[in-house]
Amino acid sequence: MRMSELSRRSGTSVTTIKYYIREGLLPPGRQTAATQAEYDEQHLRRLRLIRALVGVRGLSVSAARDVLNALAEQTGDTHVVLGLALGAIRLAEEPAADSPETAEVDDLVKELGWNVHEAAPARAALAETLTSLRTLGAPLHWRTLLPYAHLAEQTASVDLDQLDGIEDPLELAERALLLTVLLEPALLALRRMAQENESARRHGEH
Amino acid sequence: MRMSELSRRSGTSVTTIKYYIREGLLPPGRQTAATQAEYDEQHLRRLRLIRALVGVRGLSVSAARDVLNALAEQTGDTHVVLGLALGAIRLAEEPAADSPETAEVDDLVKELGWNVHEAAPARAALAETLTSLRTLGAPLHWRTLLPYAHLAEQTASVDLDQLDGIEDPLELAERALLLTVLLEPALLALRRMAQENESARRHGEH
DNA sequence: TAATCTGGATAGTAGAGATATCCAATTCTA
DNA sequence: TAGAATTGGATATCTCTACTATCCAGATTA
Numbered sequence: 328m329r330m331s332e333l334s335r336r337s338g339t340s341v342t343t344i345k346y347y348i349r350e351g352l353l354p355p356g357r358q359t360a361a362t363q364a365e366y367d368e369q370h371l372r373r374l375r376l377i378r379a380l381v382g383v384r385g386l387s388v389s390a391a392r393d394v395l396n397a398l399a400e401q402t403g404d405t406h407v408v409l410g411l412a413l414g415a416i417r418l419a420e421e422p423a424a425d426s427p428e429t430a431e432v433d434d435l436v437k438e439l440g441w442n443v444h445e446a447a448p449a450r451a452a453l454a455e456t457l458t459s460l461r462t463l464g465a466p467l468h469w470r471t472l473l474p475y476a477h478l479a480e481q482t483a484s485v486d487l488d489q490l491d492g493i494e495d496p497l498e499l500a501e502r503a504l505l506l507t508v509l510l511e512p513a514l515l516a517l518r519r520m521a522q523e524n525e526s527a528r529r530h531g532e533h
Numbered sequence: 534m535r536m537s538e539l540s541r542r543s544g545t546s547v548t549t550i551k552y553y554i555r556e557g558l559l560p561p562g563r564q565t566a567a568t569q570a571e572y573d574e575q576h577l578r579r580l581r582l583i584r585a586l587v588g589v590r591g592l593s594v595s596a597a598r599d600v601l602n603a604l605a606e607q608t609g610d611t612h613v614v615l616g617l618a619l620g621a622i623r624l625a626e627e628p629a630a631d632s633p634e635t636a637e638v639d640d641l642v643k644e645l646g647w648n649v650h651e652a653a654p655a656r657a658a659l660a661e662t663l664t665s666l667r668t669l670g671a672p673l674h675w676r677t678l679l680p681y682a683h684l685a686e687q688t689a690s691v692d693l694d695q696l697d698g699i700e701d702p703l704e705l706a707e708r709a710l711l712l713t714v715l716l717e718p719a720l721l722a723l724r725r726m727a728q729e730n731e732s733a734r735r736h737g738e739h
Numbered sequence: 740t741a742a743t744c745t746g747g748a749t750a751g752t753a754g755a756g757a758t759a760t761c762c763a764a765t766t767c768t769a
Numbered sequence: 770t771a772g773a774a775t776t777g778g779a780t781a782t783c784t785c786t787a788c789t790a791t792c793c794a795g796a797t798t799a
Contacts, residue, residue: 330776342758345778350756355777362764362777372670379665381756388756441730449722449729456719459585464578465711474691475716476723478684483727485680487735505671507728510681511721513662516655517682518720521689522713523655524647529693536745548789551747556787561746568746568795587787594787 330356333366337374344374352377352392376501384508394508398500428457431469439476482514536562539572543580550580558583558598582707590714600714604706634663637675645682688720 334341347353353373356364373395380391432454436443443450453472460467486506493499540547553559559579562570579601586597638660642649649656659678666673692712699705 340758341776343756346757349778358777360765360776362762362775363766364777375669379669383661383665436726439730441726442733443726443729447726447729449725452722453719453726455589456715456722459589459715460711463581463585463711465708471695472719472723475688475720476727478688478691479720479723479727480731482681482684482724483731485684486724486728487731489677502671505666505669507725509662509665513659513678514681514685514724515717515721516658516662517678517685518688518692519655519713520642520647520649520653520659521682521685522692523649523653524645525686525689525693527648546789547745549787552788555747564746566745566796568744568793569797570746 328366328371330364330366333370333374336371337378339374339378347374347377347388350388350392352388352395376504379505379509384512386508394504398504426454426458428454428461431457435469435472435476438473439480486510534572534577536570536572539576539580542577543584545580545584553580553583553594556594556598558594558601582710585711585715590718592714600710604710632660632664634660634667637663641675641678641682644679645686692716 328336330341330344334344337344344353348355353370356366356370358364376395377391380386380394381388386394429450432450435453436450457467457469489506490499490503493502534542536547536550540550543550550559554561559576562572562576564570582601583597586592586600587594592600635656638656641659642656663673663675695712696705696709699708
């Protein structure tokens with residue numbers, strides 16, 4: 328298909344598609360002449376994925392590029408694929424100065440007995456939140472996070488159940504990405520609704 | 534205290550503080566002369582809260598203003614305060630065209646028996662994610678979300694437990710805000726780590 | 740009193756994420 | 770096959786957000 332069809336079927340303007348190609352989010356089409364190129368279903372699929380990551384999840388264009396590139400290169404086993412999908416987000420963060428909270432996160436992970444990479448960005452994200460809360464005068468002891476962590480364990484188990492039975496490595500990788508990244512706003516939305524419901528149940532006059 | 538002290542103690546430049554005052558995120562100081570004003574601990578506290586919302590959570594300045602204003606106006610009971618804190622995020626979204634997924638979300642909420650406001654932005658967020666997944670050719674039936682929803686219920690319960698015993702309405706409101714909004718990246722980080730761990734347990738060679 | 744600091748106003752900056760315009764080559768349409 | 774429309778690619782321009790810098794008259798400090 329030509330660029331105009333790609334544009335029409337994806338609901339993205341031609342200029343925006345050109346921009347994504349320039350930025351390396353979308354591979355260029357297969358050149359058929361000096362000023363003609365051909366695009367296929369892969370391009371359409373990838374373009375829709377970009378719009379979902381950028382639009383729904385709010386990823387930056389450069390973060391989306393990192394994720395997609397990691398995805399395209401990887402055809403290994405589930406564990407590696409998933410790890411890549413996870414790690415690619417916020418990859419470009421600075422290592423973050425060692426706060427006292429880094430040690431707290433270590434304690435938490437140790438207590439849980441989790442097998443988590445030492446350099447996982449999630450560790451830093453967690454430490455940063457704890458630091459913020461302390462600075463705000465509302466410090467949270469890491470033990471307070473234990474119930475949340477156990478719920479996260481169960482959530483992760485549900486996540487991986489959904490990947491069971493997918494054979495094709497590429498499909499597996501993409502599915503893992505969708506489940507991890509795209510489902511995040513949905514999970515937060517569920518939490519908000521559950522909070523509203525629970526709050527009404529405990530204190531409300533509904 | 535003067536602006537320079539406010540700046541020093543908050544780690545925020547004077548010009549940025551002025552910018553926040555202009556934008557209505559921070560109330561102006563108490564004027565003591567034509568070119569002098571006085572700031573207090575409330576200002577410092579609020580400023581730190583702003584930095585946390587904008588920096589850690591990545592809220593836009595206008596979203597942070599909406600949240601903080603809702604917080605400042607509210608001194609009612611837990612339920613109302615929490616509802617405000619929840620609703621204020623993504624408040625300025627357009628109502629979002631009625632997709633087929635809106636009905637799916639209704640089904641989900643009905644099945645769960647949750648008491649959730651009809652216009653809650655979380656409903657739209659959830660519908661949007663489902664729409665994205667369908668567009669990407671990886672549709673997710675709302676029943677698939679049920680296990681996640683039950684985990685969200687338990688998470689919300691832990692959330693509200695933490696607010697128990699706080700008497701001061703202002704403190705309650707602020708704490709609710711922190712728990713809801715600021716804890717979000719931490720919960721996602723826990724999920725990522727749990728995924729990595731579970732993936733290693735199931736498929737890994739670690 | 741002189742140097743510094745203050746709040747407030749206005750203007751300017753940097754980066755992200757597109758958009759718009761131009762061009763020569765190519766392809767559709769009549 | 771002529772002429773209009775479209776294409777890919779390059780470059781320039783735009784809009785928005787979140788700051789940042791400068792200026793100034795009045796206030797404070799040394």
